[in-house]
Structure formats: structure tokens, C-alpha cells
Amino acid sequence: MPALDPVVLFFLLGLAAGLLRADLRLPPAIYEFLTVVLLLAIGLKGGVELASQSLVVMLPQMVTVVLMGVALPLVAYPVLRFAGRLERADAASIAAHYGSVSVGTYAVAVAYLAYRQVAFEGYIPVFLVLLEMPAIVVGILLARGVDRNTRWRMVAREVLLGKSIVLLFGGLLIGWAAGPEGIKPVEGLFFDLFKGVLALFLLEMGLIAASQVGGLRRHGLFLIVFGIVMPLVAGAFGAGLGWMLGLSVGGTALLATLTASASYIAVPAAMRLSVPEANPTLSLAASLGVTFPFNILVGIPLYHHLAEHIHRLGG
Amino acid sequence: MPALDPVVLFFLLGLAAGLLRADLRLPPAIYEFLTVVLLLAIGLKGGVELASQSLVVMLPQMVTVVLMGVALPLVAYPVLRFAGRLERADAASIAAHYGSVSVGTYAVAVAYLAYRQVAFEGYIPVFLVLLEMPAIVVGILLARGVDRNTRWRMVAREVLLGKSIVLLFGGLLIGWAAGPEGIKPVEGLFFDLFKGVLALFLLEMGLIAASQVGGLRRHGLFLIVFGIVMPLVAGAFGAGLGWMLGLSVGGTALLATLTASASYIAVPAAMRLSVPEANPTLSLAASLGVTFPFNILVGIPLYHHLAEHIHRLGG
Amino acid sequence: MPALDPVVLFFLLGLAAGLLRADLRLPPAIYEFLTVVLLLAIGLKGGVELASQSLVVMLPQMVTVVLMGVALPLVAYPVLRFAGRLERADAASIAAHYGSVSVGTYAVAVAYLAYRQVAFEGYIPVFLVLLEMPAIVVGILLARGVDRNTRWRMVAREVLLGKSIVLLFGGLLIGWAAGPEGIKPVEGLFFDLFKGVLALFLLEMGLIAASQVGGLRRHGLFLIVFGIVMPLVAGAFGAGLGWMLGLSVGGTALLATLTASASYIAVPAAMRLSVPEANPTLSLAASLGVTFPFNILVGIPLYHHLAEHIHRLGG
Amino acid sequence: MPLEHRKLLTIVTEAALEHELAREIERLGAHGYTITDARGKGGRGIRNAGWELSANIRIEVACTVDVAHAIAAALKARFYDDYAMILFLGDIEVLRPEKF
Amino acid sequence: MPLEHRKLLTIVTEAALEHELAREIERLGAHGYTITDARGKGGRGIRNAGWELSANIRIEVACTVDVAHAIAAALKARFYDDYAMILFLGDIEVLRPEKF
Amino acid sequence: MPLEHRKLLTIVTEAALEHELAREIERLGAHGYTITDARGKGGRGIRNAGWELSANIRIEVACTVDVAHAIAAALKARFYDDYAMILFLGDIEVLRPEKF
Ligand SMILES: Nc1ncnc2c1ncn2[C@@H]1O[C@H](COP(=O)(O)O)[C@@H](O)[C@H]1O
Ligand SMILES: Nc1ncnc2c1ncn2[C@@H]1O[C@H](COP(=O)(O)O)[C@@H](O)[C@H]1O
Ligand SMILES: Nc1ncnc2c1ncn2[C@@H]1O[C@H](COP(=O)(O)O)[C@@H](O)[C@H]1O
Ligand code: NA
Ligand code: NA
Numbered sequence A, B, C: 001m002p003a004l005d006p007v008v009l010f011f012l013l014g015l016a017a018g019l020l021r022a023d024l025r026l027p028p029a030i031y032e033f034l035t036v037v038l039l040l041a042i043g044l045k046g047g048v049e050l051a052s053q054s055l056v057v058m059l060p061q062m063v064t065v066v067l068m069g070v071a072l073p074l075v076a077y078p079v080l081r082f083a084g085r086l087e088r089a090d091a092a093s094i095a096a097h098y099g100s101v102s103v104g105t106y107a108v109a110v111a112y113l114a115y116r117q118v119a120f121e122g123y124i125p126v127f128l129v130l131l132e133m134p135a136i137v138v139g140i141l142l143a144r145g146v147d148r149n150t151r152w153r154m155v156a157r158e159v160l161l162g163k164s165i166v167l168l169f170g171g172l173l174i175g176w177a178a179g180p181e182g183i184k185p186v187e188g189l190f191f192d193l194f195k196g197v198l199a200l201f202l203l204e205m206g207l208i209a210a211s212q213v214g215g216l217r218r219h220g221l222f223l224i225v226f227g228i229v230m231p232l233v234a235g236a237f238g239a240g241l242g243w244m245l246g247l248s249v250g251g252t253a254l255l256a257t258l259t260a261s262a263s264y265i266a267v268p269a270a271m272r273l274s275v276p277e278a279n280p281t282l283s284l285a286a287s288l289g290v291t292f293p294f295n296i297l298v299g300i301p302l303y304h305h306l307a308e309h310i311h312r313l314g315g
Numbered sequence D, E, F: 001m002p003l004e005h006r007k008l009l010t011i012v013t014e015a016a017l018e019h020e021l022a023r024e025i026e027r028l029g030a031h032g033y034t035i036t037d038a039r040g041k042g043g044r045g046i047r048n049a050g051w052e053l054s055a056n057i058r059i060e061v062a063c064t065v066d067v068a069h070a071i072a073a074a075l076k077a078r079f080y081d082d083y084a085m086i087l088f089l090g091d092i093e094v095l096r097p098e099k100f
């Protein structure tokens, strides 16, 4: 079994092509398309499993996960503000990015586990949905304080009706309603091609990540260090939580991956509109230029080992 | 077996997202792509079956189907003109929409039957091709009368060389020439992914249907009633015809679906150029905002039961 | 087994639609997407085989192939310049097109052999990569002579970092690194759908080829003759070479196809920037309007028979 | 640099008219045109380009005053009543007057 | 042909602002707008449209001088400091003044 | 509102030239540019954007008269003979003269 998951190699290809300024780009429409398929596929898969789940088990887990989504940015903020000497808005925005989650990273982790035949709770995508939003709210509060001018309704619309949640949640519902049998007809596209679609998606992500390096060059060492240490800390935290919540090794690894991952779709969009004075090049340089590559190259295997370890110790 | 075909759930997701003004849209390029694949897939499937067909059997059926395509708009027109008090151009245009057919609706019906393992004559796609055109000619005549200024050559080009017919007919020819064996290499894309592609197509159709509701709000109750009653009447008529033509239960259900369906690709485009004074929001509100959803949610199962019924009675 | 490979029928459909000015076009984004998938798929397939190859065997073959890539345009140039009475720049540019290779033609040849279960050396895609570049350099030298103003660095960038080489070469590396096992997860998209993707690609190629006919009408008989004779000569030459290099019948047929094929992606782009005074309608009319159709309709089967023949004689 | 004055005629209308307008524009004496895909809102409501029938195109024609007026007049007469369409003229300077 | 003078306001900015700007433009009295997707470079660096967050839009509004100035002033006040945005005005002639 | 006069230079040409023109435009002193994908017809025939080699781009540069003339002159000299290309200038007003 190769050291790197094959799909990750596509990310490296894209990254290399981007850094070499190769004349290579997937049309935006294709990138959109791949994102839609990935989000739906993840949702559908989760929904099918959901059918066979008791809410009694999940509810406490869901509450805890949401609380974690609130806690993470609160931890990250002071570090960014004082250790990183960043503007308030920038610190708040970056904190929100790391409190939320990255669908791409999650997909790679799923591919990683599937490839090693590690089982996990099929309903984890529910956490994915739950973790999108809270960090954004916290981030805005951190940037603005309790400001009656904040257009919360707009923020809520922006996020709840944003592409990621609509497709993930919609996929969950459809998968849940159709059930394992009903979903079969569409498995050809959403499940059998999942890895291939993910590979192309990562190719594009590599190109995008490369275009963020400029931001790094300008804003120096701190973001790099933060972009690596933060996921490690958060990942460890998430792994511990997963174990406490009684998740399997696979589920623990996935929750660790979620907490360790930083958003680059929902959060940047929301921050751009709600905290415009925050500089997007900073947050994207960190989340796309550093943390995303780190997680899919180094982090995920690490979180997996960590999960195994905790479960061995914790028994 | 779920009440609703899973693929239909994607339509509902799109519809809901559209009505909630969610920030979700498939890029136009992707919508184009999905349409191309659907049209080719339907054509190919039909063509392969065609190989094992005697023209002697089909010819009378084909003639009858074309006559029906001429009759339907002639029936719909007076209703629209007098009961609906619509302008002549609008009545004619809407009549043409309902005289022609909807590929999306057909695809859902095929999925519905396949899902229930109901067999049907594989060459039905031929009817799909045959039914596109006649209603358009009738519609123009209804709007213009026998007007020597009508640019028939332009109309013919517009329709015969339009996307739908070229791809359906082209697919038929290729499938027919390649045969069951020859087509195997491309089945992976055109057959195995059919339902998945249809699901995404319906997601987009839901978004588009939602955007037609405005037209409805403006033009009131009549279009809604017409958009539901017309397909029911036409569907019953088509079912009867299917039985008379000696089609199987599945074939009868499909012919009923075709007659009940209203065009939203070929006809609107043709009418826009040939009967410009007709207001497209009216016809699309009816065909996309009412009839398409009605058919895939309620109509198709109905037409299927009807077909079974007729065959039981007729023996 | 049908006379024509089914995928080729899609080319004919596109060609017919284009010549009839049908209202049919794949969005550019989709064409881009299909190209990316084809290039990656070819690269990946080659890379996987590469794993089990000794460089000792390949190196001499690779060197020979490169030399051939240099020789071909040198042979074509005088013919174009003197028999064809073309401007120096045009002759040089067309010579470069025919010295380089066409990925689409190669893909059709692979489909053709696969369909007939003819085995071939899996690493042939390496030759595809090697043959892109040399003819371009020769072409520029033929047009400019040894001109110190030629921006060689720019040319090198343009080609080595162009889409075709980056994706082919990247695919080779990934396939080689992942190996037969590692590549499995992405086979669904890149291998199982290969023929279907190729079919859609050829549909678009047909439309594009049709749009080149204008160029032909304007520049007459010579290009047609050249566009047919040149691939025949080059193909025979390539077949001989393949046999000398000890390639299998399939490998020989593929090398013949490569030498017979004319570029329409990398070379035109490079020539446009490096030899701008060359009229692109001329070179594209020949390579897309004549040679590409000729090769996939007539050439490939011919080169295959030729390969069998040579191997029978040569034993 | 010797620059000559011309008009830039810009039309925004339904994508369905592309072929027809291209023909008309040439017939009325323009030597070329440029088309970009667009979406927008106007008197006939939102056209968000979600699908073919709700897509707009934006056509630009650089030409002489007379040709610009001829095209404007022709389009007004033929299309204004039935199609989503706007049209406006601007002044431009060009390098090769013979081309426009 | 009776032509009246109006202003063409062109805005190039981040795609993320599309909905917000559309609302603002209508609120300030314009009767319509046209949007095309764009990419480009400016003070805030390259925006190559590789993905959502690096995509630009180009908005055109044909309107009266007053409306144009009102929109320009509003956008300057609200967006210039925080967003990649430029804006310029040109003179145009229109056929149906009441529309703009 | 204090508005200053500038020129808007619009270039329509082959997509293949995108990188090269961007470099040239900046070299000659412009502070930015906006690019949209386009198709069209002109002296060199139809360019319908069906594929890379038949695609056009439309580049806009808001700049001073001098820069506009410099770019126009440079492009004329280097590209007019061999490429499908047109170019025209218009007058615009901008809010932040220092940016252009
Ligand atoms: N005032 C305006 N400024 C810019 N574009 C407009 C304006 N009014 C309409 N448009 C564009 O022209 C198209 C047709 O306009 P209408 O016929 O008014 O619906 C709209 O979809 C817009 O794209
Ligand atoms: N001088 C210019 N000419 C044309 N477009 C420009 C110019 N400057 C900026 N732009 C466009 O406006 C966008 C935002 O500009 P900026 O805020 O300067 O980064 C850029 O991405 C370009 O698309
Ligand atoms: N008169 C014109 N008005 C608007 N666009 C034009 C005009 N002439 C040419 N073009 C555009 O410029 C491109 C190159 O022009 P040409 O070099 O004349 O072929 C064409 O493909 C059109 O997109
Ligand atoms: Na996180
Ligand atoms: Na019908």
C-alpha cells in the first residue's frame, strides 16, 4: 500500500502545476460541478446510514459537536490576536475558518479510511453539516462584539441557504428517504465515481492552493506555524472527544479530521460579507495554502493513528 | 419501495432550494452537458432496440403518433383561447407546448418503469423524435393562420436541426448502427450513469421550475388548472391510443406520459422566434411550473396504473 | 463486429451536425473537461504499466522516437514549401503539426485495439509525451532559421507547461507511483468511462472539424492531398520503425498512428505565439479538417493491418 | 496617433436572438461584432441565465454613425415590442477606420 | 432618430457582492442592470476566476446622471475600503429615455 | 462628486494572447485590466469560441490618455498584422484618479 493515497497525488500534481505556473486550469463550471457532486455524494451516503440510526444515540453527540464548533474559534482567536498580532477582524475571521470544517479534507479522510477498510459511523456527515455554522456566528461576534447592526438574518440566509449546507443536508434527506435500496439507481454516479471525482477536485484544489502562496509570502511565518499547529491541537482535541462520545476508531479519526480542518467555502463567503474589513488573503493563505495540504498529506494518517492509540489506551 | 422515485427527490430538492432562494445553481454549461448526455442516452438505447424491429409493425404506429401530435394542440387551443381568454398568440403557443413532448418527463418515466421492472417497447424514443415537431407547425398555423410570410424553412431548420432532435435522432442512428454489442464500450457513461445524470438534471429542473412560479403568480388560476387537467386528459387519450396500437403496458404508460408531457426545450425556442408576440412566461409557467412537476410527482404513476387498467379491461 | 468503431460514429454525428449548421455545441467548459479526463486517463494507464518496465529496454526506443519527431517535419517541409508553394511560415507550421501527435487519434486507436483485444506495450503514452515537443522546435527553426530573437524560454514554457504535457506526464507519474493496486479507486472515472468520454469528445471534434472546412474551401486541393498522403507515408514509416524497435503488433500499430497523426492542441497554440505570421486556418484545415477524420475513419485500421503484415513478413 | 471617430453600439437581449441579430447586423453594413454572455434585469424581469431561455447576450458593434443608427432603427422596429432588449450608443476612437 | 443622453455606469468587483449590489442599484433608482463574469488585475492583485472567491463580475447600469452619481457615491462609501472594486462612468445615447 | 477624466481602452482579440497582452499592458503603465470571454466575427472570419483556438477575449483598461495611446501603438505594431484583433478608445470619468 503506497505511503500516499493516490487521490492525494492529484493534489500534488495540481500544486506543482500551479507553482510552476503551468497553463492548466479546470473551467470554473467544472469545479462547481465537482463540488456539487461531492457534497451530494457525502450527504447521500450519510443519509442512507441515518435510516438505521436512533436519534437517542445521536442527539447528545450532535450537541457536543456543536459546542465544540463554538469552542474552537474562541480558543484560536486570542492566539491569532496576541501571539499573531493580527487585526481584530483578521483574527476573528481566521478563527471562524478553523472552527468550521472543510468538505474536501473530510472526503480525503473518507477515501483514506475506505482504502484501508476502516469502518466508521455512517452518519458523521451530520456533524459536517452541524459544524459549518456555529464558528461563523462566533467569528462575527468576535469581530463586531454584540452589535445590533449585524445583519443576522442575512448571515443566516447566507450560510443556511449556501451551497454546502443545502446540498449536504439535501443529500442527507434524500438518502434517508430513499434508503439503501432506493439509492441504488444513482450509486453509479455518486458512489462508484466518488474517488475519481475527488481526484479531479483535488487537482483543482492544488491549483487553487498554489495561488494562495502569494498571500503567505506576504504574511510570513506566523500563518505557516499556526496553519500546522492549530490543526494538530484541534485534531487531538477532536480525537479525544470522538473517543469520549463512544465513536469507533474510524469515526474518531473523522471527527479529529473535521475539527482539524479549516473551511474554504462557506466561511470565507460569509466573512467576506459580514466582516469585510478582514483580509481574505490572510485566512485563505492559512486554510488553503497551509492547513489543507498539511491535513491531506500528513494530518489524516496522523489523526488515524491517534484515534487507534486513544482507543487502545482507553480500551 | 418508496412512494417517490429517488430521482424525483432531487427535483424536490431543487424546487425547495429555488423557492427558498438558496444560493444554489448548476453552471449553465453543466445543465447543457447533462441535457446532451440524456438525449444521447435515450437515443442510443432506442437505437439498439430498433435493430431488432420490423418497420412493418412500427410504420402504422408512427403515423398514428404523428397524427396525435397534430390533434393535441388543436384540442388544447380552443380551451386556452375561450375558456382561458388568452390572446391568440399565447393560446397557440401554449397549445404547441402541450402537443409536443418533454424529454425530462420521459426520462423519469423510463426510470420509474425500470425501477419497477416493467418492460416496454425499446423503440419508444422514436415517438419522442416524431412528437417534437408537428405540434410546433400546428401552433404556428394557429397563431398566424396560413400566412405566406411565415418563414417555414427557418422554422424547419430551427426544429429539425435543434439540439433535441439532432441528439435523439443521432443517438438512434448510432445505437442502431452499433447494435447491442457495439454499444457496450460506451454503456459505462450513457447507461450506467443514466439515473445519476437524470438526478442532477432534475435538481436543476427544480431550480428552473421554481423560477417560473412568478409567472404563475401573475397569470393566476387558469394556468394551474389547465396545467393539471390537460396532461390528465391527454394522458388518458395517449393510454387509450397505446392500447389500440398494441403496445405493452409499459409502452402504453410511456406513450401516455409523452402525450401528457409539455415541451420546455424545442417548442419555447421555436415559438420565441416564430411567434414572438406570445409571452413565454405564460407557456413556461404552465409547462415547467405546473405540468412538469405534476407529471413526475403524480402523473407518471397514474398513467402507469391507467395503462395496467386498460390492458386488464381490454385484455 | 461493425465496420466502424462505435465511438467513431459520434465523430460522424458531430461532423454531420456541424456541416448542416445544426444548433448543437458542447460548452467550451465541457470540451476542456473531456480533454483533461482523456489526457489524465491515457497518462495514468501508461504510468501503471510503466511500473513494470525496465528503462534499459525503453531508453533506446525513446531516443529513436524523439529522432523521428525531429525527422518528420524536416521531410514534410520541402513538400509543403515547394510542391505546395506555401509561404515559408505556413510550410514550417504545418510541418510541425504533422511532426507532432494527436491525443484524440491515439485514444481512438487504443479504443480500436481494445475493442479487437489486440495487446500493446502499455508504456506507449510515454512516446506520446516525447513526440509533442521536438516537431515544434524544428518548426520554429524552419520558419525563423537560427534567430537569436526566438524566445526559446517562452516556447519551452508554452509547450512543457502546456495542458497536454502536464496532464499526460502528471498522469504517468501518478499511475507509476500508485501502481495497479493504488489506481483502482479512480478507475471508475478514468478507465470505465474512457470510451464514453471519448465518444463525447469525438462528437465535439466532429463539430470542430466541420468548422475547418471553410479553410479548406479557400486553400484548395493541395491541403486535402497532403492531409491524406502525409499520414499514409508517415504511418508506414512509423510502422516500420515500430517493428525495428521490436514492438508488438499492437504497439507497432499505435506508433504508426502517432507518426501519422497531426497535432491540433499543443502545436497550433505554440505556433500561434512563436510563428504568428503562419496562417492557422491552413494548418488546422489540414490537420483537423482532413487528417484527423482520415486517420480515425480509414487510417487506424490500415496502420493495424500494416503492422500485422510487417510482423508476418519480418517474423 | 491618428484616431478616427466611430460609434459603439451595444445591444443586450435574449440569447435566442443571437443568430438572427448577427445576420441583421451584417446585412445593415457592420463589418463585425463581439458577443459576450450576460445576465441581468430590466423591464421584462430577471434573466439569470440559469438555462437557455433565461440567458442574455451582450453584442457590441463598432461602426459608423449611419450604420449604428440603421441597426438601432431596425432592431427597434423588429424586436422592441416582443423581446427583452436594450440598446445604446457611445462614442469611440479607432485606429483603422477602414475596418469599421 | 431621436436619441437622448444618459450615463453608463460600469462596475467591476468581487462576484461575492452580486446580490448585494443588485439590490443597492435598484434601491437607488436604476431600472435595470447587466452582469457579465470577468477576471482581471488591479490594486488588490490578480483575480483569475479560478474559483468563486477569485471571480469578478462586471455590472453595467444605463441610467440618468443623478442615479449614476448616487450609485457611485453609495458604492464608494460602502465598498471601496474593503473590496476589490472599480467604477467608471461613460456617456451614452438611448432610444427609449423612459426606460433608463 | 469630483470625477476625473480618463480613457477606457477596449481590445478584442484571440484568447491565445491573454498572458502576453496582460504583461504588455502592465509594462506600458496601466494599473489594471479586466478580461471577459467573448466570441464574434470580423475581418478574420467567425471566431465562435467552440474551442480554445477560436475563442476571443475582451480586455478593458482604464487609464490615462498617454498610457492608452502607448498601448494602442504597441499593439498595433506588434499584433495587427498577424492576429485577429480590434481596439478602440472611449472617454470615461473615474472617482479615484490615482488608481488609473
Ligand atoms: N437600465 C439598464 N442598464 C443596464 N442593463 C439593462 C438595463 N435595463 C435592461 N438591461 C438589460 O437588458 C435586458 C433586457 O431588458 P428589458 O427588455 O428591459 O427586460 C435585461 O435583462 C438586462 O440585462
Ligand atoms: N485600470 C483598470 N482597468 C480595468 N480594470 C481594472 C483596472 N483596475 C482594476 N480593474 C478591475 O477591477 C478589479 C478590482 O480592482 P482593484 O480593487 O484595484 O483590485 C480588478 O480585479 C480588475 O478586474
Ligand atoms: N466592427 C466590429 N465591432 C465589434 N467587434 C468587432 C468588429 N470587428 C471585429 N470585432 C471583434 O474583433 C475580433 C477580431 O477582429 P478581426 O481581426 O477583424 O477578425 C472579432 O472576432 C470580433 O470579436
Ligand atoms: Na475545524
Ligand atoms: Na404532450
Ligand code: NA
Pocket: C072, C097, C098, C099, C100, C101, C102, C234, C258, C259, C260, C261, C262, C263
Ligand atoms: Na505525427
